[in-house]
Amino acid sequence: MNKRTLHLKAACSTALLATASTLLLFGAPAFASDTDDRIESSARESYIFKNYLNDDVIKIAAKDGAVVLTGSVTAEPHKQLATETVESLPGVKSVDNQLVLNNAQTAGSQDALVRERVKLEMLYHRNLSVSKPDFEVKDGVVTVRGEAASKAQIDLTTEYIKDVDGVKDVKNEMVVANAGKTVGEKVEGVGTSIDDASITALVKATLLYHRSTSALNTKVETKEGVVKLSGSAKNAAEMDLATKFVKDVHGVKSVVNNMIIEKAAPQTK
Numbered sequence: 001m002n003k004r005t006l007h008l009k010a011a012c013s014t015a016l017l018a019t020a021s022t023l024l025l026f027g028a029p030a031f032a033s034d035t036d037d038r039i040e041s042s043a044r045e046s047y048i049f050k051n052y053l054n055d056d057v058i059k060i061a062a063k064d065g066a067v068v069l070t071g072s073v074t075a076e077p078h079k080q081l082a083t084e085t086v087e088s089l090p091g092v093k094s095v096d097n098q099l100v101l102n103n104a105q106t107a108g109s110q111d112a113l114v115r116e117r118v119k120l121e122m123l124y125h126r127n128l129s130v131s132k133p134d135f136e137v138k139d140g141v142v143t144v145r146g147e148a149a150s151k152a153q154i155d156l157t158t159e160y161i162k163d164v165d166g167v168k169d170v171k172n173e174m175v176v177a178n179a180g181k182t183v184g185e186k187v188e189g190v191g192t193s194i195d196d197a198s199i200t201a202l203v204k205a206t207l208l209y210h211r212s213t214s215a216l217n218t219k220v221e222t223k224e225g226v227v228k229l230s231g232s233a234k235n236a237a238e239m240d241l242a243t244k245f246v247k248d249v250h251g252v253k254s255v256v257n258n259m260i261i262e263k264a265a266p267q268t269k
Contacts, residue, residue, distance in 0.1 A: 035062075035065065035091045036062035036063060036064070036065070036091075037062075038090075038091065039060075039062040039065070039067060039086075039089055039090075039091050039092055040060045040061070040062050042089050042090075042195075042197070043060045043067075043085065043086050043089060043197075044060065045195075046085050046089075046195050046197055046198045047193070047194045047195055047198035047251070048081055048082070048085040048197075048198040048201050048202070049082070049085065052078070052081055052120070052123070053073070053078055053081065053082060055074050056071065056072065056073040056074055056078055056082075056099075057071040057072050057073075057102075058070075058071040058072075058073070058082060058099065059071045060086070062092075064093070065091050065092055065093035065094070066093055066094045066096070067086050067092055067094065067095045067096070068095075068096045068098060069082055069083070069086065069095065069096065069097045069098060069099050070098045070099065071099055071100075072099065072100050072101065072102035073099050073100075073101060073102065074101075074102060074103060075101070075112075075116040076101055076112075076113050076116060077113070077116045077117060077120060077205070077209075078099075078116075079097055079099045079101075080205065080208075081120075081201050081205060082097065082099060083095050083097045084200065084201035084204050084205065085197050085198055085200075085201040086197075088196065088197035088200040088201060088222070089197050110140070110166060111137040111138060111139070111140070112137075113166060114137045114140060114142065114164070114166040114167055115135055115136075115137040115142075117164050117165065117166065117209045118135050118137070118142055118144070118161055118164055118167070119133075119135060120205065120209070121160060121161065121164055121206070121209060122135075122144075122157070124202045124205070124206065124249055124250050125160065125206070125248045125249065125250070126248050126249070126250055127153065127156055127248050128153070128156065128157055128160060128248075130146040130147060130148050130149075130153070130157070130174065131146055131147040131148075131177060132145075132146050132147060133145070133146040134146060139168070140166060140167060140168030140169070141167075141168055141169045141170075141171065142161055142164075142167050142169070142170050142171070143170075143171040143173060144157065144161065144170065144171070144172050144173065144174060145173045145174060146174050146175075147174065147175055147176070147177040148174050148175070148176055148177065149176070149177060150176060151176060154172055154174045154176070157172060157174065158170050158172045160210075163210045163211050163212050164209050164210060164211070165208075165209055165210070165211050165214055194225075194250060194251030196222040196223060196224065196225070197222075198251065199222045199225065199227065199249065199250075199251040199252060200220050200221070200222045200227075202249050202250065202251070203220050203222070203227055203246050203249055203252070204218075204220050206245050206246065206249055207220075207242060207245065207246070210241075210245060212238070212241050213238065213241060213242050213245060216231060216232070216233055216238060216242060216259075217231040217232045218230070218231040218242065218259065219231050224253070225251055225252060225253035225254075226253055226254050226255075226256065227246055227249075227252050227254070227255050227256070228255075228256045228258060229242060229243070229246065229255065229256070229257045229258060229259055230258045230259060231259050231260075232259060232260050232261070232262045233259050233260075233261055233262065234261070234262055235261060236261060239257055239259050239261070242257065242259065243255050243257045
């Protein structure tokens with residue numbers, strides 16, 4: 001091997017090292033920047049942000065997969081909805097929620113919190129779609145009005161609301177709509193696509209807000225509308241109830257419940 005060949009090889013090696021160094025210095029940040037831009041865009045375009053949080057002022061800033069949420073929301077539960085939605089987006093490593101409630105009068109009000117939970121409950125369950133729903137909450141007692149498709153829907157509304165955390169009693173003043181009148185509107189029926197991150201957020205919210213499932217240790221994953229539940233439950237009844245609530249969430253196509261039943265602790269004599 002002559003000196004000229006050795007010189008050329010050394011020059012090529014130097015060039016390759018320089019190229020690799022350039023990619024390390026500039027390629028990784030560019031890739032991270034693209035991912036961060038995609039995270040911010042996906043969050044803003046998600047069903048949750050466009051339909052549930054559209055009256056809130058939320059700024060989304062992502063850097064290397066770490067997302068910071070700043071701004072204000074009109075209701076306390078909206079903070080969690082924002083966090084759960086963003087956490088479920090691809091590429092997100094962490095979420096720092098710095099959102100504040102912009103209504104000082106409702107901050108710390110249990111009745112205001114219960115009202116928002118009930119309102120969301122009515123919005124994201126298929127079988128609770130009613131016409132012109134109206135809610136009042138006083139000392140934990142919820143009064144609900146509106147038009148339902150049937151007596152069965154009225155009874156189901158009472159059942160669901162009674163199980164919402166913080167609700168002490170329900171006064172259901174809903175009426176059955178006139179025959180032939182369309183009541184409520186399915187979200188899926190108006191051509192609106194519900195993304196997986198939003199479905200995951202809605203599922204987590206419904207499990208958390210219901211007393212019967214709030215204590216469950218549940219992990220939620222959604223892919224193309226199919227929700228997979230994992231974790232543990234105290235008994236089969238709790239598992240079945242979780243499946244029932246989740247199946248009724250808008251956007252959910254099917255539920256795969258892989259939860260396991262906790263073993264009872266041995267009784268000590």
